[in-house]
Amino acid sequence: MHSLSSFVGLIYQYADTVSFLILSAIGLIIIFGMMGVINLAHGEMMMVGAYTTSFAYYSGIPLIISVILGGLVTSVFGILLERLIIRRFYGQLLSSLVATWGLSLLLSQGALLAFGPQIKTVPTPMGSFSVGELSFSNYRVFLFIFSIFLIIGVWSIFNWTRFGLQARATMENPKMAKALGVNTHRIYALTFGLGAGLAGIAGGLFALTATIGPFYGQSYTPQAFITVVVGGIANIFSGLIASAFSLAAVKTAFVFQYNILIGHVSMLIIAIISIRMMPEGISQWLEQRKS
Amino acid sequence: MSQIKILRSLSNINGKNDLGNNYIFWFFFFLLLLLGLFSPLILSRYQLLNLSNHITNIFLGLSLCLIWGYCGILSLGQSLFLGLGGYTYGIVGINLIETHGNTHVALLMGIIVPIFTAFVLGYLMFFARLKGVYVAILMLVVSLLFETFLNQTAGPGWFVGEAHLGGNNGLGRFSGVIREPPSLIFSFRENTIEFVGSSIQFYYLCFGLALITFLALRLLVNSSFGYKMIAIREDIDRTEALGHNIKLIQLIIFCVGAGLASMSGILYVSWGNFITPDTFGVYNNILPVIWVAVAGRKSLTAALLGSFFISWISQWLNEQGDYALVALGAILLSSMLFAPEGVIVKITQKFSVKLSKQ
Numbered sequence: 001m002h003s004l005s006s007f008v009g010l011i012y013q014y015a016d017t018v019s020f021l022i023l024s025a026i027g028l029i030i031i032f033g034m035m036g037v038i039n040l041a042h043g044e045m046m047m048v049g050a051y052t053t054s055f056a057y058y059s060g061i062p063l064i065i066s067v068i069l070g071g072l073v074t075s076v077f078g079i080l081l082e083r084l085i086i087r088r089f090y091g092q093l094l095s096s097l098v099a100t101w102g103l104s105l106l107l108s109q110g111a112l113l114a115f116g117p118q119i120k121t122v123p124t125p126m127g128s129f130s131v132g133e134l135s136f137s138n139y140r141v142f143l144f145i146f147s148i149f150l151i152i153g154v155w156s157i158f159n160w161t162r163f164g165l166q167a168r169a170t171m172e173n174p175k176m177a178k179a180l181g182v183n184t185h186r187i188y189a190l191t192f193g194l195g196a197g198l199a200g201i202a203g204g205l206f207a208l209t210a211t212i213g214p215f216y217g218q219s220y221t222p223q224a225f226i227t228v229v230v231g232g233i234a235n236i237f238s239g240l241i242a243s244a245f246s247l248a249a250v251k252t253a254f255v256f257q258y259n260i261l262i263g264h265v266s267m268l269i270i271a272i273i274s275i276r277m278m279p280e281g282i283s284q285w286l287e288q289r290k291s
Numbered sequence: 292m293s294q295i296k297i298l299r300s301l302s303n304i305n306g307k308n309d310l311g312n313n314y315i316f317w318f319f320f321f322l323l324l325l326l327g328l329f330s331p332l333i334l335s336r337y338q339l340l341n342l343s344n345h346i347t348n349i350f351l352g353l354s355l356c357l358i359w360g361y362c363g364i365l366s367l368g369q370s371l372f373l374g375l376g377g378y379t380y381g382i383v384g385i386n387l388i389e390t391h392g393n394t395h396v397a398l399l400m401g402i403i404v405p406i407f408t409a410f411v412l413g414y415l416m417f418f419a420r421l422k423g424v425y426v427a428i429l430m431l432v433v434s435l436l437f438e439t440f441l442n443q444t445a446g447p448g449w450f451v452g453e454a455h456l457g458g459n460n461g462l463g464r465f466s467g468v469i470r471e472p473p474s475l476i477f478s479f480r481e482n483t484i485e486f487v488g489s490s491i492q493f494y495y496l497c498f499g500l501a502l503i504t505f506l507a508l509r510l511l512v513n514s515s516f517g518y519k520m521i522a523i524r525e526d527i528d529r530t531e532a533l534g535h536n537i538k539l540i541q542l543i544i545f546c547v548g549a550g551l552a553s554m555s556g557i558l559y560v561s562w563g564n565f566i567t568p569d570t571f572g573v574y575n576n577i578l579p580v581i582w583v584a585v586a587g588r589k590s591l592t593a594a595l596l597g598s599f600f601i602s603w604i605s606q607w608l609n610e611q612g613d614y615a616l617v618a619l620g621a622i623l624l625s626s627m628l629f630a631p632e633g634v635i636v637k638i639t640q641k642f643s644v645k646l647s648k649q
Contacts, residue, residue: 036424038424038428040367085624085628088628089627092631093422093423093424094359094363094365094423094424094427095627095631097365097367097424097427097428098365098580098584098623098627099623099624099627099628101367101577101580101623102577102581102620102621102623102624102627103620103624104620105574105577105616105617105619105620105623106617106620106621106624107620109614109616109617109620110617110620112613113613113614113617218573222431222432222435222436225428225429225431225432226432229425229428229429261439261440261443264436264439265436265440268432268433268436271429272415272429275415275416275419275421275425275429276415276418276419277419279419279420279421279422
């Protein structure tokens, strides 16, 4: 019985880490894959989502709608930022990093001034189940299932809708897409909005499990960056899935055996080894094997 | 013959890979030099202490300017090397100060350890031909990991020899132990000289080092190696096609940058006799990026002025209220939007256009 519960515990930890990585990286990788901009204000997008969720929840709106509202508000916010700032930095990768970092500093410190060091946390819903002596949160199991469905959902948007077709065309060859009548500016803005919205939803979902403050998002970003770097953007979906599942395996094993810090270090070391062998990420490697 | 060669290479100091190769520049240069030399006579002890602190930042700014502005390698975790240098210097210093009576070994180790780290990281990144954005992000992630690691070293088990790592209180008096990192002490035969942070000696040490470093870097960027660096910044593939070993050049300059940043760290620890894990954190990593990006990353002069004056301004803002970091974020963002090459570079360009019109 004891071994069963620790086995379930391990699986649970693994699924939890996978969903953590997928949710925190999905918005980032879409924006990066689409426009080559790594959004260093990604953590602040998550923070905007979390704040909106919390405010909405405490003004009496049901939880699910609060989370969706968090995603929508962040999405609109993202589109505004793209129009006003980000679009000036297309094609200048390093400058866009620095500019979004400035934005990140501005937003997080602005939130600190406006709302103080912490806002009201939202209680974790859904209760728990137990195996043997260990008890597990249902919500985290839900997050895992949700993250899988989220990937499928985003994949369908990119493959089955008109926007998705135009977005993929723009990603492939912006000039040609423009020549064929695609409004690439609009596509960029919408994709940025989609990425920001996904970050906002992730922020809202994690807000139910953590304390929310101005620097809330920054605890998720380093691992999101590693996931994106390891996954690569040859194919954002296979990259994200392969990278999240393999990194989570490494991290879970090391956290189980040692402690959380060793888990983080192991992730970083695996990332550095993997980029030494696959500088363009797992997805590029997978694509090459396919062809 | 050899004298002519030396003279010719020394004239590189006035080369065109940095702002300022006319008499106006050198006039202001000597004006600042005189101001710097005589300021200890005018300023109070406290003002001098602050001035020394701002000067220690210059090395970090110059290191980022060198690797990013001249070689196109952006590192968002450049403060990693500052922290590593500072911590190594502090730990070795605490352990050896009693037996040696000086900090020679600590100083040496404080430079070697960051350079070695840069060598390992740089080898892994540049020889894998990693994209520039990835290099930038990975450096930040490594730096943040050091912050996380050091923050959990508060327990009694975390001693390196006699130095207690001290968790988020860091190395030094705030962690409650008596042993704090020593100030720089040099000894030669019978003579010993100590550079206490608030002293005039320390000020002149920083000032002299900054001056030498600045001039040496001007020589470097105008040398043939400097031209190769700039070629890499402008077009890495073309430079390689011309037969240059780009990976090696990137690695070398990355290590030089780490050495420069470590000097900032060592001087900082020597100045305040403490260092905390915050050094590896987000804000200490964004600061050099702000100095260099706002002033002008493609010029050593601009980076030097930027590091000195913006760190001065940010200290002043800190004294005014809580909005210092918001202001810095706004300054960075607006300068990226309206003066992408840097404010000082933009101003001098306008000025020189006016001059040439007359």
